[in-house]
Amino acid sequence: MADWVLAKPDIVRRAWEAGIVIPAFNVPFLPMLEPVVQAVVDQDAFALIETARIEWQKFECYGPAAVAEAFARFAVPGYVRLHLDHVPVIDEDDLEVDFLPIIRRAIELGYDSVMVDGSKLELDENIAATRAAVELAHEAGIPCEAELGAILREGAGPLPPYEELFESGMGFTDVDQAEHFVKETGCDWLSVAVGNLHGAVSKAAKDLKKTEALLDLDRLGELREATGVPLVLHGGSGVPGAYILAGVQRGIAKINVATEIRQAFEEGLRTGGGLEAGKNAVYERTLTLLKDDFRVAGLRQVLEAPSKSELGTNPDLRSHPELWGSL
Numbered sequence: 001m002a003d004w005v006l007a008k009p010d011i012v013r014r015a016w017e018a019g020i021v022i023p024a025f026n027v028p029f030l031p032m033l034e035p036v037v038q039a040v041v042d043q044d045a046f047a048l049i050e051t052a053r054i055e056w057q058k059f060e061c062y063g064p065a066a067v068a069e070a071f072a073r074f075a076v077p078g079y080v081r082l083h084l085d086h087v088p089v090i091d092e093d094d095l096e097v098d099f100l101p102i103i104r105r106a107i108e109l110g111y112d113s114v115m116v117d118g119s120k121l122e123l124d125e126n127i128a129a130t131r132a133a134v135e136l137a138h139e140a141g142i143p144c145e146a147e148l149g150a151i152l153r154e155g156a157g158p159l160p161p162y163e164e165l166f167e168s169g170m171g172f173t174d175v176d177q178a179e180h181f182v183k184e185t186g187c188d189w190l191s192v193a194v195g196n197l198h199g200a201v202s203k204a205a206k207d208l209k210k211t212e213a214l215l216d217l218d219r220l221g222e223l224r225e226a227t228g229v230p231l232v233l234h235g236g237s238g239v240p241g242a243y244i245l246a247g248v249q250r251g252i253a254k255i256n257v258a259t260e261i262r263q264a265f266e267e268g269l270r271t272g273g274g275l276e277a278g279k280n281a282v283y284e285r286t287l288t289l290l291k292d293d294f295r296v297a298g299l300r301q302v303l304e305a306p307s308k309s310e311l312g313t314n315p316d317l318r319s320h321p322e323l324w325g326s327l
């Protein structure tokens with residue numbers, strides 16, 4: 001079982017074909033990694049552990065090497081993989097980032113997939129930057145995620161009321177642009193803006209409860225049709241479960257969760273129970289997300305089922321006709 005899951009180079013595409021979502025948990029503090037993995041294993045689910053540049057700059061996960069080291073220590077093969085989240089071309093403070101060496105280093109460290117974020121660039125520049133990152137990833141035989149559209153970040157400046165933002169569709173990923181972008185870049189997964197918000201990282205706002213966000217489900221359906229690749233939902237914290245499940249039906253196959261489990265960890269620490277209390281809080285929150293919000297408890301075996309193109313190539317398929325019969 002584990003071998004079969006591990007042998008799939010693109011587990012998110014596999015989830016997309018099967019109509020389920022792979023949660024991707026950010027670990028801005030290294031001790032969060034162990035309880036996340038434990039919850040995933042206990043729920044017989046599958047998830048990604050991920051780290052973003054902004055997290056090793058603003059929190060305490062130190063960098064891709066430290067996260068990879070913690071992952072090597074606590075990961076249970078067949079249940080989790082390691083993903084490099086946002087490496088921006090232009091960062092949150094509007095500074096240019098030498099992004100390719102960061103991605104190259106992560107690949108050397110053994111990351112199973114990477115992301116490049118050129119969403120602050122003009123379309124043509126985003127295409128060029130993304131294409132360069134995709135080339136690096138594909139040379140190493142791993143998938144590359146990219147972002148198109150403007151996913152606003154809470155606490156990064158004054159925003160109009162959320163309802164107004166959503167109604168206006170400001171920054172939402174354009175369907176025609178997305179089709180062009182995926183064709184030109186060859187990216188494997190596309191992070192889209194459809195009403196979702198990135199969580200706050202600023203000192204002033206990072207402890208506030210995240211705004212409840214809606215998703216433009218029609219737009220998601222159109223993006224799925226136009227791009228033909230798995231869609232990624234960033235800012236999963238604060239999106240009601242019903243919307244998430246409806247989004248998964250419209251092509252979302254990876255959902256990033258950062259704020260909810262980070263705040264659980266920090267609140268746990270504040271109770272006075274120390275690191276154990278923080279880790280327990282992360283475990284409980286992750287468990288609930290897997291079970292109730294994403295409904296992926298017990299679904300790891302679905303990823304074992306083959307896609308159409310693989311039928312007949314693996315003798316193990318015969319033992320799971322119920323899983324591949326409907327594909």
Ligand SMILES: [Zn+2]
Pocket residue numbers: 086198234235256
């Ligand atoms: Zn993101």
